[in-house]
Amino acid sequence: MDIAKLRTLREFADRGSVSAAARALHCTPSAVSQQLRALQAEVGLPLTEPSGRGLRLTDAGRALVARADDVLAAVAHAEAELDAYRSAPRGRVRLALFPSAALLLLPGLLSRFAERPGLDVEVRDVDMTPKDVPGLVADFDIVVAHRDELAEPFGTERLDVVHLLREPLDVALPFGHPLADRDRVEPAELAGEPWLGVDVGYPVDDVLRSLAVRTGVQPAVVHRINDFRVTEALVAAGHGIALLPRFTLDTRRVLRKELAGIRAARHVEAVLRPGARTRPAVAAVLADLRAETTAVTAS
Known part of the structure; x- marks a missing residue:
């Protein structure tokens, strides 16, 4: 199966509509629909079905999305191994934090990031609820999220959760x-x-x-x-x-x-897509998050 088609399927699953997936992939909705139809023809099973004015995944589509995560994580791992040949983590990492986490962590984090030449971290503060987190993970490499300690954990098979602090x-x-x-x-x-x-x-x-x-x-x-x-x-x-x-x-x-x-x-946690932290740049930002969390809570 073509990697680009699997990536299109995952974006559709994460974002819930053809138009939202098209915006994320920087292409037209018709191109997304064409990719989904081509993938459906390739596997020989219906992957989407009508739902109101839009589409939703079928059971087969949801099953393939889970496997697509595995495939795309393996591709990310292969790319990460190639990146590891560089002397230091490089490239852009998109980081979202809820506002009070930004207040607590961001001043020290930016100082840590400045000591990593070649690393470009794009930071946004996002006023998020727990239910917003899976959608944000589709837009950011790392999402620093929070939840009541008695609430259900974020951990699903399609999220990688790293505990930072209680x-x-x-x-x-x-x-x-x-x-x-x-x-x-x-x-x-x-x-x-x-x-x-x-x-x-x-x-x-x-x-x-x-x-x-x-x-x-x-x-x-x-x-x-x-x-x-x-x-x-x-x-x-x-x-x-x-x-x-x-x-x-x-x-x-x-x-x-x-x-x-x-x-x-x-609980304050870093939430990522499966396989994301195999990228050296993402791993470096995650390490800085852990170090800064330890520093500010110990003081």
């Missing part, structure tokens, strides 16, 4: 709060407090929801703000309390209190 979520209180002198606070002590949350579907909201299930204390969310620096400013001004990630929380602006009797945290 980050506790602590309660942020304004200075002068009645619980200011406590090292840890009980969830029941926060009943009736106005909470500053994030949009539904993001990991911190998932933690708040699981907190309610486990303790029976239903947080009253009065505002939903995704920018943690804005949330800190609102907490500092006395407009509510919030669950915020420990390693980026600015304790010069707000008080940080651990939750007693309950584990509240998110």
Whole structure:
């Protein structure tokens, strides 16, 4: 089977439509449709079927996509072996991070990348939910993602997941709060407090929801703000309390209190396509991510 046709099939599977696959492959939708038809004729089985105004994969198509991942990973591995003959990792790596991970890691990461001549890292911060991650992996070589530690893991047969850290979520209180002198606070002590949350579907909201299930204390969310620096400013001004990630929380602006009797945290993970880290350039960026994570969480 032709590699280009398998790559077209994978892009269609990852992106869900012919037009989106065409944009990713920098070609026309008709060219994508032609490639899919040619591959279907080659295997002698229907790989797609009508679904509304578009197409979806058949069972045979989904099975072939899984095998296409193996084939394309093997091709990537072969290309990586050739790249290994170079003296240092080279080429472009596309890296996406959710904003608070960028706040935590990116300053040090950019310094590390600068010490790797020949490596070109293109970085974007993306406000992502866990369900967005598989689609982002289609656009980026590495996606730094986060999820509630009680949520289902990202790990599927079509994703390669590398754990970076477990980050506790602590309660942020304004200075002068009645619980200011406590090292840890009980969830029941926060009943009736106005909470500053994030949009539904993001990991911190998932933690708040699981907190309610486990303790029976239903947080009253009065505002939903995704920018943690804005949330800190609102907490500092006395407009509510919030669950915020420990390693980026600015304790010069707000008080940080651990939750007693309950584990509240998110996992931060690097997510890649299978075989992606066989590329020396991608492996180098992944190594820098691990090193920077260790450095900032140990300080």
